[in-house]
Amino acid sequence: MTELSYEAVVRTLRTAGCVFAEDEATLLLQSARSTDELAAMLERRVAGEPLEVVVGWASFCGLRIEIDPGVFVPRLRTEFLVDEAARLVELVRLVLPSDEPVVVLDLCCGSGALGVALAETLDTDVELYAVDIEPAAVACATRNVAPVGGLVLQGDLDEPLPDHLLGRVEVLLANVPYVPTRVIASMPTEARDHEPLVTLDGGPDGLDVLRRVAELAPRWLAPGGHVLVETSEGQADDACAAFEAAGLTARVAVDVDREATAIVGTLLAD
Structure with a gap:
């Protein structure tokens, strides 16, 4: 040739x-x-x-x-979740110093990018767990997570998590699908045709999986722990309401340069 x-x-x-x-x-x-x-x-x-x-x-x-075929490609804007999570951990450790590893849970982990990036960013040891429902994602994430000593599990959200994590998670990252079903058909071909539908489709209003994460988060979070999810600017109010309905405080965080919107939920200590 x-x-x-x-x-x-x-x-x-x-x-x-x-x-x-x-x-x-x-x-x-x-x-x-x-x-x-x-x-x-x-x-x-x-x-x-x-x-x-x-x-x-x-x-x-x-x-x-x-990144393997059939695995969601992490977007530039999603780096904001990692930056915000790292900032929160550093604030907590500044106020409450500890030699214990930071327990991090990465749900809907895809390639494992968020958990790995947070582990590499933090200036402390991390105990990392990652979960995805797609076998291709689990295989890919397992390779990416290995250098930081994390564990990747296959299942639906928190279904495969061990009980010893209950009430221990300091940071829960979840890059949930948040595209409304009716919008999928208008997405770029490379996403619509080459990434699993389960990683894109968030249901009628795009918030189906986000609501499930909000509901399960309080069981796994340590007091003062945070859950961070990406969403769109137009979904932010409804997403905050879902977190608050689950018993978490909620706020919107925005990165204008990366056009990123995140919801940060916190389980207040008693």
């Missing part, structure tokens, strides 16, 4: 509608080990597969997170 030049790859990507064709071409050329592999990767990308799936990894919080 004739060698594919950088310019040829850029033209092909641009024709396919890739907005960042130059950056993508560079990454594809760096990742491919042969001209044939480059051609195959380019064909997959033009067909709509997420770039991160094509090259096998995503950049998240400065880390290289492995």
